[in-house]
Amino acid sequence: MIRARGLTKSFEVKSGATVHAVRGIDLDVPPGEAFGFLGPNGAGKSSTMRIIACGSPRTSGELRILGLDPDVDGVRIRDRLGVVPQQDNLDEELSVRENLYIYGRYFGYSRAHCWAKADELLEFAQLTEKSKAKVVSLSGGMKRRLTIARSLVNDPDLLLLDEPTTGLDPQARHVLWDRLFRLKQQGVTLVLTTHYMDEAEQLCDRLVVMDGGTIVAEGSPARLISEHSTREVLELRFQPGSQRDAEPIALELVERVEVLPDRLLLYTQDGDETLVQAHARGVRPLSTLVRRSTLEDVFLHLTGRSLID
C-alpha cells in the first residue's frame, strides 16, 4: 500500500530558515494493516501524513502509494484514499447528510449514488437521527464521526487518520475506536497518527515512533514494549518535591528511573522484588504500585522526554 525509501520533507519558513520536518524515513505498509505513527508534537507525523495524502510534495526520496508515484498520479491516488484531517473541515452551514453528499460528488459519483451512500454512512456513523441537522449544532465527537464517515464516501483502499480522537471525551473515543475496528475487520488499510498510547495499543498492528523527523523504533506494540522497556514498572509516590531524595537509591536498584513530579518510575523485571529491596534501603514512599510496562514507558524512553518537561 505504502512504500517509502529515504523520504524527506524540508520547507522554508518566513525567517528564511529551512525546516527539515521529515529527515529520511523508510516505510512499508502492507494491505489490511493498521499502522500507527507515534511521536511528540513536531516529530514529523503530520508532515508525513500530508505527503502520503498527496497534499504535499516530498522533497526527496522514493515513494509509492497504492503502487503509484504521488508526483505523477496524485489525482488517481487521491481518488482511492480516505483522509481524516487533524482539524475538521466540514461545512458547518450544510446539513450532516449534505456534507456526505457533496463529498461524494467531489469524487465524480452520480447524484443517486451519493444520496444512497450518504444514508449508508449515516447509519455507520450512528448519525441517522442527525441527518438533517446543521453540522454547527453537532458535538465534537459527532463531528469527528462525520469526518470519518465522509472519508469513506469513495470506499477507500487506504484510510489516513491524523489524530482521529484528539480532544474527545472517553465515551466518544470508544465509539470511534469501535467504528475503526469495524473498518479494519472489513480489510481497510488504516494509517493513523496519535499521541495517545492507549489508542495506539488498541488499534495498531504495527507502529513507528517518530522523533525529530526520523523513525526511532518500529514494531508491534508488544514487541516495542519488550524491546524498549522492562517487563514491569514500580511506581513510588512521594510528597511532591521529595521524590528526588530517593532517586540515588533507586538508581542503585535498577538501570532506568523516570522522575515525575510526585513519583519515581523504576524499570525492573520484578516489581515486587525491587519494592522489597527499596524498603530494605530505607525508602519510605506514600504509596506504591507495581504494573506492567505500557507503550507510554516506551515513548518516554525513546523520545527522551520526561513528563516534567
Added chain:
Amino acid sequence: MVATPGTYRLRMWEYLLRSWRPYFFSTLGEALLAPVLYLLALGFGMGSLVNRNGTEALGGVPYVDFIAPALLVAAALQVAIGESTFATFARFKWTRTLWGTTATPITPAQACDGHVLFIGTRLLISSAMYFVVLALFGVAGGPSGLLMIPIALLCALSCAVWVLALSASIADDGAVAFNLLIRFVVLPMTLFSATFFPISQLPWAVRWLAFFSPLWHGNELARATALGGVSGWAIVGHLTFLVVLGASGFVMARRRFTRRLVV
C-alpha cells in the same frame, strides 16, 4: 474511477451553489431593492437638480439614463468583491472546507475554476435582475442594452479573479486586508470611474487615473450599449483592457490557490 477535469470543476461549482442556496432569496431581494433605491434617490431625485443645470456633459441624456448602466456595473462589482473576499477567504482559513475539497481528486486549480464559475453565475443572475429593474423604469436602453449584462460580468469577474488570488494569499487576518481593499480601492474606484459623473469633470491631473480603473472601462462599455455614441476603437480598447486584466488575474488566482493548498 477518475472523472474528467471538467467534471471536477463543475462539482466544485455545485458545492458553492449549494452553500449559497440558503441565501438565495435574500440576495435576490437585495438585487431588486438596491436598483430601485438608487434610481429613485440618485437618478430621479438628485437627477432633477442635475438636469436643471444642463446635460451636455452627460452627452445630452437625462441624469437617470446616464447613471443607470454604470449602476448596474458597479453593483456587479460589489457582488464580485463580496464573493471573492470574505466568503472565499473563509474556505481557506475559517471553515477550511477547501482543504477537504482538495483531499479528493479535485486539484486546487480546479477548485479555483469552480469559484470563478460560481461567481460568474452569481453575477449573471444579479445583473439580469438589475437589468429587469432598469427596464421597468425605462432606463435600460434599447435591445442592445441587454449587452450590459455580459459587460458587467466581464468587468466584475476581471476584478474578482485578482481578489481571489489575494484571498488565497493572506495567511493571517483577512478582515484587515479586505477592509483596506474596500475602503481604499473599491470605494474610490466606484466614485471616480464615471459612475455618477463623467470623468471630463475631473481635472486632467487626476483624470488619467480612471484609465487604470476596470470599472471605468466597464462603465464606458455599458453606457455605449445603452446610449451609443462611443467609437468602435474605444470599445475595442475597453474590452482589451478587461480581457487582459481578467485573463492574467485568472492565471494568478489558479497559481495562488495551488500555492496555498499544496504545501
